[in-house]
Amino acid sequence: MGETEQETPPPVLSTPVVYGPVASRRLGRSLGINLFTPASKVCTFDCAYCQCGAAQPTATGILSLARIKRGLSASFRKLVRFGTPIQHLTFAGNGEPTIHPDFPEIVAYVLRLRDRLLPGIPTAIFTNGSALGTSAIRSAIAKLDRRFLKLDAGDPQTARRVNRSKNFAAIVHSLAAAAKEMPVEISTAVITAPARFANLNSLRNLGYVRVVQRINPQRLYLYSIDRPPAVSVIEQASPAVLLQLATYLRSRLDVPVLVLRSRRTRPWAQWIWE
Numbered sequence: 001m002g003e004t005e006q007e008t009p010p011p012v013l014s015t016p017v018v019y020g021p022v023a024s025r026r027l028g029r030s031l032g033i034n035l036f037t038p039a040s041k042v043c044t045f046d047c048a049y050c051q052c053g054a055a056q057p058t059a060t061g062i063l064s065l066a067r068i069k070r071g072l073s074a075s076f077r078k079l080v081r082f083g084t085p086i087q088h089l090t091f092a093g094n095g096e097p098t099i100h101p102d103f104p105e106i107v108a109y110v111l112r113l114r115d116r117l118l119p120g121i122p123t124a125i126f127t128n129g130s131a132l133g134t135s136a137i138r139s140a141i142a143k144l145d146r147r148f149l150k151l152d153a154g155d156p157q158t159a160r161r162v163n164r165s166k167n168f169a170a171i172v173h174s175l176a177a178a179a180k181e182m183p184v185e186i187s188t189a190v191i192t193a194p195a196r197f198a199n200l201n202s203l204r205n206l207g208y209v210r211v212v213q214r215i216n217p218q219r220l221y222l223y224s225i226d227r228p229p230a231v232s233v234i235e236q237a238s239p240a241v242l243l244q245l246a247t248y249l250r251s252r253l254d255v256p257v258l259v260l261r262s263r264r265t266r267p268w269a270q271w272i273w274e
């Protein structure tokens with residue numbers, strides 16, 4: 001009797017530093033890179049819809065540079081050994097990657113390791129942009145292939161409600177500064193209810209349109225919550241609302257607007273307004 005060939009499934013990693021590959025609506029099979037301890041969220045924002053839960057004290061949540069390098073090296077080697085298909089290496093995880101004190105060095109290390117072990121795999125980052133006023137951080141993200149900047153409001157009051165962030169004007173200035181130096185994409189979460197967290201009116205306002213014009217991104221993504229939010233009463237915006245908003249924004253912006261569908265929907269088609 002012949003031997004039954006058993007196929008070894010490619011690993012899905014769940015380590016403090018590297019997780020996935022996960023199915024990303026924007027990036028395909030994306031390997032996540034996280035710079036903070038799993039139990040914490042280290043971020044300059046505390047978005048009401050955040051899937052990482054409520055913000056916690058930052059001092060304890062930072063993974064050391066040595067631990068991050070060890071984790072990256074071991075995980076990349078494992079994926080190479082199994083031939084796991086990956087389409088992007090993505091800085092995301094439990095918080096805002098750019099505020100890790102060693103962020104520029106970590107980017108340099110990831111790129112060196114990528115060139116050695118996973119050549120040709122593009123890199124990406126999801127960032128709230130709050131650290132982009134620093135030129136060293138802008139230089140670091142400029143070395144990556146794709147940059148998704150968060151923009152959930154067109155005015156400071158809405159930013160305070162949705163992102164629980166201050167200094168809206170300074171952050172917009174930093175986003176625009178980064179966009180002058182490198183191509184960027186904007187991600188906007190749409191919240192319709194309850195009213196105390198909603199940003200839909202702000203996104204329909206000329207203030208938001210003007211900020212997007214100032215940043216002049218390659219693309220604008222609209223999406224709604226798809227995982228349990230930090231504030232449990234937040235409701236998912238319907239596809240009809242997202243499409244309506246996309247149509248309105250596309251009529252005022254010279255930028256492709258894409259609506260991301262829920263992960264529970266098959267297929268995860270994106271409606272592209274070009």
Ligand code: SF4
Nearest residue numbers: 043045046047050095
């Ligand atoms: S910026 Fe990202 S990680 Fe930070 S609170 Fe908002 S959703 Fe969460």
